[in-house]
Amino acid sequence: MSERSLGLVLLTTALLALLGPLVTGFIQKLKARLQCRQGAGVLQPYHDLVKLFRKGTVQADTTSGFFRSIPVLVLAATMAAGALVPVVRAGPPPVPLGDALMLLGLLALARFLTSVGALDAGGAFGGMGASREMTIAPLVEPVLMMVVFSAAVVAGTTELGALAAHRGTSWILGWHAPDFLGFAAMLVLLPAETGRIPVDNPDTHLELTMLHEGMLLEHSGPGLGCMVLASHTRQIVTLGLVSALFFPVAATGVGALGLLVGAGAFALKILVLAVYLALVESSYAKLRLFRVPLYLGIGFVCALTALALRIL
Amino acid sequence: MAGCYGAGALSSLLARWSGRLALGVGHVAALAGAVAGLGVSLSVLLGGPGYPLTLPLPDLFPFARLSLTVDGLSAYFVLVISVVAVAAAIYGPAYLRAHSPDARPPRQAAQALALNVFLGSMTFLCFAGDALTFLFCWEGMTLASYVLVVSDDQDGEKARAGLLYLVMAHAGTALLLVAFLALTERAGAFDFGALRAAAAGLDPTTRTTLFFLALGGFATKAGVVPLHVWLPRAHPAAPSHISALMSGVMLKVAVYGMLRVGFDLLAPAGGPLPPSWGWTVLILGTTSAVLGVLYALQQHDLKRLLAFHSVENIGIILIGVGLAMILWQTEGPGGVLATVALTAALLHTVNHAAFKGLLFLGAGSVLCRTHVANIEELGGLARRMPWTAGLFLLGAIAISALPPLNGFVSEWLTFQVLLGGAARFHGPAGLGIVFSAAMLALTGGLAAACFAKAFGVTFLGRARTPHAERATEAPPSMIAGMMWLAVVCVVLGVAPGYAMRLLDAPTALLLHGPGASAVVTARGPLVLSAGLTPSGSSATAISMTVAAALLVALTAIAWVLRRGVGRAPRRVAPTWTCGMRPTARFDYTATAFAKPLRLVFAALYRPRREVIRETAGTPYVVRRIRYAGEIVDLSETQIYHRVERGISELSQAIRARSTGRIYGYIGFVFGALFVALLWYGVGP
Numbered sequence: 001m002s003e004r005s006l007g008l009v010l011l012t013t014a015l016l017a018l019l020g021p022l023v024t025g026f027i028q029k030l031k032a033r034l035q036c037r038q039g040a041g042v043l044q045p046y047h048d049l050v051k052l053f054r055k056g057t058v059q060a061d062t063t064s065g066f067f068r069s070i071p072v073l074v075l076a077a078t079m080a081a082g083a084l085v086p087v088v089r090a091g092p093p094p095v096p097l098g099d100a101l102m103l104l105g106l107l108a109l110a111r112f113l114t115s116v117g118a119l120d121a122g123g124a125f126g127g128m129g130a131s132r133e134m135t136i137a138p139l140v141e142p143v144l145m146m147v148v149f150s151a152a153v154v155a156g157t158t159e160l161g162a163l164a165a166h167r168g169t170s171w172i173l174g175w176h177a178p179d180f181l182g183f184a185a186m187l188v189l190l191p192a193e194t195g196r197i198p199v200d201n202p203d204t205h206l207e208l209t210m211l212h213e214g215m216l217l218e219h220s221g222p223g224l225g226c227m228v229l230a231s232h233t234r235q236i237v238t239l240g241l242v243s244a245l246f247f248p249v250a251a252t253g254v255g256a257l258g259l260l261v262g263a264g265a266f267a268l269k270i271l272v273l274a275v276y277l278a279l280v281e282s283s284y285a286k287l288r289l290f291r292v293p294l295y296l297g298i299g300f301v302c303a304l305t306a307l308a309l310r311i312l
Numbered sequence: 313m314a315g316c317y318g319a320g321a322l323s324s325l326l327a328r329w330s331g332r333l334a335l336g337v338g339h340v341a342a343l344a345g346a347v348a349g350l351g352v353s354l355s356v357l358l359g360g361p362g363y364p365l366t367l368p369l370p371d372l373f374p375f376a377r378l379s380l381t382v383d384g385l386s387a388y389f390v391l392v393i394s395v396v397a398v399a400a401a402i403y404g405p406a407y408l409r410a411h412s413p414d415a416r417p418p419r420q421a422a423q424a425l426a427l428n429v430f431l432g433s434m435t436f437l438c439f440a441g442d443a444l445t446f447l448f449c450w451e452g453m454t455l456a457s458y459v460l461v462v463s464d465d466q467d468g469e470k471a472r473a474g475l476l477y478l479v480m481a482h483a484g485t486a487l488l489l490v491a492f493l494a495l496t497e498r499a500g501a502f503d504f505g506a507l508r509a510a511a512a513g514l515d516p517t518t519r520t521t522l523f524f525l526a527l528g529g530f531a532t533k534a535g536v537v538p539l540h541v542w543l544p545r546a547h548p549a550a551p552s553h554i555s556a557l558m559s560g561v562m563l564k565v566a567v568y569g570m571l572r573v574g575f576d577l578l579a580p581a582g583g584p585l586p587p588s589w590g591w592t593v594l595i596l597g598t599t600s601a602v603l604g605v606l607y608a609l610q611q612h613d614l615k616r617l618l619a620f621h622s623v624e625n626i627g628i629i630l631i632g633v634g635l636a637m638i639l640w641q642t643e644g645p646g647g648v649l650a651t652v653a654l655t656a657a658l659l660h661t662v663n664h665a666a667f668k669g670l671l672f673l674g675a676g677s678v679l680c681r682t683h684v685a686n687i688e689e690l691g692g693l694a695r696r697m698p699w700t701a702g703l704f705l706l707g708a709i710a711i712s713a714l715p716p717l718n719g720f721v722s723e724w725l726t727f728q729v730l731l732g733g734a735a736r737f738h739g740p741a742g743l744g745i746v747f748s749a750a751m752l753a754l755t756g757g758l759a760a761a762c763f764a765k766a767f768g769v770t771f772l773g774r775a776r777t778p779h780a781e782r783a784t785e786a787p788p789s790m791i792a793g794m795m796w797l798a799v800v801c802v803v804l805g806v807a808p809g810y811a812m813r814l815l816d817a818p819t820a821l822l823l824h825g826p827g828a829s830a831v832v833t834a835r836g837p838l839v840l841s842a843g844l845t846p847s848g849s850s851a852t853a854i855s856m857t858v859a860a861a862l863l864v865a866l867t868a869i870a871w872v873l874r875r876g877v878g879r880a881p882r883r884v885a886p887t888w889t890c891g892m893r894p895t896a897r898f899d900y901t902a903t904a905f906a907k908p909l910r911l912v913f914a915a916l917y918r919p920r921r922e923v924i925r926e927t928a929g930t931p932y933v934v935r936r937i938r939y940a941g942e943i944v945d946l947s948e949t950q951i952y953h954r955v956e957r958g959i960s961e962l963s964q965a966i967r968a969r970s971t972g973r974i975y976g977y978i979g980f981v982f983g984a985l986f987v988a989l990l991w992y993g994v995g996p
Contacts, residue, residue, distance in 0.1 A: 053873065056880035060887040062774050062894075064694035064701070072874045076866035083862060096839045096853035097862070101724055102715055106863075109714040112760045116705070119768030119900065120694075123887040127768075127900020134764050135908035138757025145727075145753040149746065153735045157852045158728070218887060222876035229873075293912050304750070311734055311742040 006095055008259075012087040016240065017079050020232030021045035023239070023274050030278040045232060052225035060121040060218050070117035071219060071226035074110045078230040078237065081106035085240035088262030090165035090249040099158040100148045103241060104141060110230060111137055118215035125205075129214025132289060136199060136211065139296045140192045143185060146303040150182045151245050153310045160241070164249040178306040183246050185302035187276065190242065192296060194235045196277055198287045199295070202231075236270065243269040334417065335405050338424025342431055343401035349394035349435055356387035357814045366441055373444070376502040381441030384817025385576075389438045389568040391814065392662050395800060396560045396669040397431050400553040403673050403793030407553055410787065411680040412464070423463050423551070430456035430557065434565050442503040443492045446569075450488065454481045457562060460554045461546050470549040477546035480539070484532030488569075491525040494518075495577070504577060512581050519578055520586050526573045527592070534566035536630065537600040538947035540623045544607075547622065548615035548685070552676020553793070555615055559622040559672060560665040567629055567661060574637060575822040583641065590637030591744075597630025598748045603947075605758045606916060609765070609909055610943050612902050613685045614675045617766055618668065621711060624755060625664040628726065631748060632657025635729050639736070640823055647825045649732045652842050654819050655828040656725035659811065663718040663804055667710040670797040674704035677786035677794070678770065682779040687766065687902050692775035696783045701771040703794045708763035710801045713756045716860040718804035721840070723756060725832070728842035728852060758909070765905045773899040806860045809837035903941065910943065917943040 025042040032039020059067065084103040098106075115130035152158045155166035168174060192199040200211040216227050243249070247269045249262070287295055364383035372378060408415065408423065433452030440446040458481075462474040496502050499510035511519065528539075535543035547555045570593075579585060604623030611617035636653035677700040684690055694701035710717035730749040734742040775781040785791075804811055809829075816827030834851075835841050841853035887894050910919050919941060926936040970976070 054877050054880065057876075057882040058885050059882065061884045062692070062887055064692075064772060065698060066694060066701075066705070066772075068874075072867055072870040075870040075873070076863055079866045079870070080859065080863045092853070095858055096835070096841070096855045098715075098854045098859050099852050101727055102720075102854055102859060105713070105715040105720055105724075108712075108757070108760060109709070112709070112712060112714060112764055115764045116768055116772070119764070120772040121887045122692075122773035122894065122896070122899045123889055124898050124900060125888075127773075127905060130764060130768065131900060131905040131908060134761035134905075135912065138754060138761055138909075139912070141757040142750045142753035146746075146750055149731055149734075149749065152731055156735070158731065159852050159854075162852075221880060221882075222874050225876075226870060226874055289908060290911060304746075307746050308743055311738055311746060 006093060008089065009083055009093050009097070012085070013079060013083040015087065016082040016085065016236050017229070017233050019270075020229065020234075020236040021049060023236050023270060024232050026271075027274050027278045027281070030275065031282050034278065034282040045228075049225050049229060052228065053222050055221040057221035057223060059220070060123070062122040063120045063218070067117060067120045067218075068223065070113055070120070071223040071230070074113050074117075075226040075230040075233070077106045077110040077113070078233045081110070082233055082237045082240070084160055085237055086161040086164045086244050086249050087240065087266050088249075088259050090161055090167075090244075092159050092161040092165075096159075100152070100160050100163070100241070101145070101158055103160065103237070104144060104148070107234060107237070108137065108141060110234065114212075114215050114227070117219070118217075121218035123218060125210075125214045125217050129211055129217075132211045133215060135289075136192060136292060136296075139293055140189055143189055143296060143299045143303050144193065146300075146307055147182045147185050147189070148245065150178055150303065150306040150310050153307070160244045164244045167246070167248055176309075178309040179246065181302045181306035181309070185299045185306065186242050186246065188295070188299035188302065190238065190273070190277065191280055192292070193238045194277065195231065197281045198284045199292055201286050239270050239273045240266075242273060332409070332420070334424045335408060335420045338428060339401045339404045342404075342428055343398060345428070345431060345435070346394045346397035346401055349390050349397070352382075353387040353391035353394065354814075356382055357384065357391065357817050369445070376442065376444050378445050379441035379503055380436065380439045380445070381504065382439055384821040385568070385571060386438040388658065388814065388818045389564060389661075390435055392564055392665045393431070393434050393438070393561050395662065396557055396665050396797070399669055399673065399793040399797045400427075400557050401793075402796065403556075403676070403790050404551075404553045406787045406789045407676055407680055408551060410790075411551065411676075411683075419463060422459060426456045426459040426463065427554070430460060430554075434561060437565055438568055442501075443496055443507060444502045447485075447489065447492060450485060450569075453562065453565065454478070454485065457550070457554070457558055460558075461550045464549060464551050473542075473545035473549045477542045480532055480542040484529040484539075486529075487525050487532070488529035491522050491529065491573075494522055494525075507577050511578050514578075516580075516586060519580065520588060523574060523578050523586075523589055524592070526578075527570065527589075530566040530569045530573075531596065533569075534563045534626050534630075535600075535623050536596050536626060537603045537623060538951055540600070540604070541945070541948055541952055543623060544611075544616050544619040547619040548613060552615070552672055552679060555619070555676070556669040556672035559619060560669040563622060563626050564629075564661050564665060567626070567633070567657075570633065571822060574633075575640075585637050585640060587638065590634045590639075592634075593630050593637060594634030594745075594748060597627045597632075597634050598751050599627070600624065600630065601627030601755045602751050603916075605755050605762060606913060607943075607945060609758060609762045609906050610917065612687050614678065614687050614766065614770060615672065615685060617687075617762065618671050618675060621671075621759065621762070622664075622668060624759065625660065625668065625711070628723065628752065628755070629657050629660050629664065631752060632660060632722075632726050632729070635726075635733055635745075636823070639729075639733060647823060648831050649729060649736065650823055651819050651825055651828060651831045652725060652732070653729040654823060655812070655815050655832055656722050656729055658815050658818060658828075659725065659804075659808070660722035662811070663710070663722050663801075666797050666800040666804065667707045667717075667719060670703060670707040670794055670801060671711065673790070673794045673797065674700055674707060677790055678783075681783040681786060684777065684779045687770045689777045690770045690775070690780045691773045691896065691899055692771075692780055693783055694771040696775075696780075697771075697785045699791050700786055700794070701767075703791075703798050704771065705767055706798050706801060708767045710805065712760040712763050714760065716805050716856055716863055718801050718808065721805060721808045721856060723752070724854065725840070725842060726752065732842070761906075761909065765902055769900070769902040769905065774894075774896040776896045776899065805856060807838070807857055808840060809833040809857075812837070916946065918946075919943045 025045045029039050029042050081103045084098045115134050118126035118130040151163055155163050195202055195212040205213050219227050364381050367380045369378035433449040437449035458474055458478050462471055495507045499506040532539045547558050601624050604620050604627055608617050608620030632653050636650045639650040710719040713719040713723040730745055734745040812829040812833045816829050820827040832840055838857045839853050839855045841851040889898050910917055921941040924938040925934055928935050
């Protein structure tokens, strides 16, 4: 089995962190066009980040010593999760690093720390956001894990690179019924995991609708910049996870040309999923919080059926 | 080791002169005993062959020869006991002084005595070489922990908790007695070797009945749902370092009993275990894991919440044990997957001991500085007790099974086995295992939610009451006790491969197969791998060490980013509360935090809420509002209350018959004797 070298892993990690804002910018632009607006440029998230990193910090007077380190740890955990995604080539890295469970664990760590940080400032908004986020998360994670399992049962491994290699390049022609069901479950979960409509609304701080944004309210300046960059990264990592599980990744990209082809293919896959997110966001309304478990239930049923079909 | 615990127990005599002296000497003796236990168990686990070693004890009874046996399994559990005992012994004296400064010498003497008896009987229970020693130590452990549970305060609630504990524990002991006596009667001797020989000739039905009897006894002690009702009451009632020992260690002794009986004493020679054993344990484990964490989520007493998490973690351990039972000798040559399953269970045993001990000690620091157990009345402690807060956060991350700490490692292994088992079995059995995996994933997510709540509401935000406002950092010796367990958590998380060598002896002993390190760390001590396919060709491999290093490196990069570009000003301002003056009333409470999940799982909780408004003339001016809410424990209302009603109805009926005159009772006794003699006396 071909392997991803360590340098490639580090390079793609940096690439994911750098391209994360671009995906958000693209989705925003597409949404604006779908709503017949001009919209901000695709590069707007980068401008926002640069501005945030230049600004000063206003910190709440009730916060503890943990508060300042929360954005750092959240960003680090999210980027570490990015290192586990096979981007341009399939195959396990030469030094075992982590598998899909580790990836989900690191994302959960980032979420746990974010919600702890939200409780630190002692405002009702932070607590509300944290409470809702920690309500949705335990319902999303088992379903995500089951989707991963439904792929892993066949491949005999939970390492993402090896899973992608096992998927091969024939893509949809090689799909069985469980693949379709698993993909359907993943499409249901994607908005929840990336914090988008119909589960969360990334564009608002209104207390009735927010989940993730509520937790960021008390962060400011570079700290907020880290948190925003982390949520961009989280989005592209989640999309990368989906494409590693369900789309083909070239197993034998050789030389510079192979890498270029792999990078191009990755960009295309992310683009497709981003278009999906933008379409869903423009055509649905946000669900009431207590409707969300029902919505996630659809994903659960799909994932369970996919897994059952694999095993039976 | 015996000498140390014995000396510790005797130290209570010093209380005649000074209670503090008795406590001090008692804890130093316990520390010495625990260090000796560490030494002995490590030398056995790393020392290679030469075991099992049997030491005869002096003959106390004419009918039984008592002995101690040291083998891989018992040494491993003594290691777990000793790790937490070291922390508890360092932490204890300062805690007891700070928590109840006006305790009188007799009470301190009783605590010193009971602590040493407790630790000693747990240690020698693991080393027991015969059924009689085992049961003696079991009883000593129960009674000593009962004394510790009721020793803390003169409080009716705690006395009731202690009574419930005593009743449940003895019901469990009764089951164990029946199981062991049935075996000893067949063997004609008490030592384990003879029992093993006697068990080899059992027919399958008897064997399974005996196993379930023993399982019932051990499950009561381990707090498995639905036998857990005593646990969340008794554990919080004890002094905190004792809670750490009870939750972190005493429950594990029950797991030791299950492993000893299931894999060693009762296991059929050369064949797989009956399928009903493993499946029962797996189902019990899954149920305990999910229900434990769901009930923990709605608790607002910090120690009670932690006690419910013990139910959850015992469930996770039992998932591993159950899988090992199912897979052992059913999976064909190699038997690799059962080894991984048992490794996961044993690793989670020590992991849970470390992080649960740490969390209970942290909760104890909060308790002794604020004297408030309800987290709604705390808040803002992170600025007043930074060390305690940091260590508690570490424990919270570990118990939520988040990388890079130790909880993640053992849950990762459990997931790998669940997945491998599902792929191996196919059909409904595979589906059951997969469902168990989904439940385990749910458990992890809910645990994270619960600890975000517990940590956030206790340590962050503003202080809600003067108790929390006046809190100061815990004394250094208490911090040191916690620090020891935190180091264990980090080491087991970042370099778990080195701990696998310690698991070699117990796994090889129980499964008669390859040791843990030969399977899990086949690719070097820094890489964990678990093969899912029968050939093990495409094994999943992760390296906690490399992942942790990556995390540290990325943290350094992010830290540079966090400093920002240029030297922008930093100022401090009040939290934004829509223009109002922020007070502690704005902080999100634990009840509010857990409310969405309470509603999502309403079918299980059956929540009851009561809101009383006092208005001034018009409904828009609310003068006063009173809120009360509670949830029920389903097993409590559905099983225990019914049993309770049955018993009280029966006793009412008996009371109606009893006249109160002594002749009547003598008549009853004679009548019963007569019938018994008629029944059994007329034999061949």
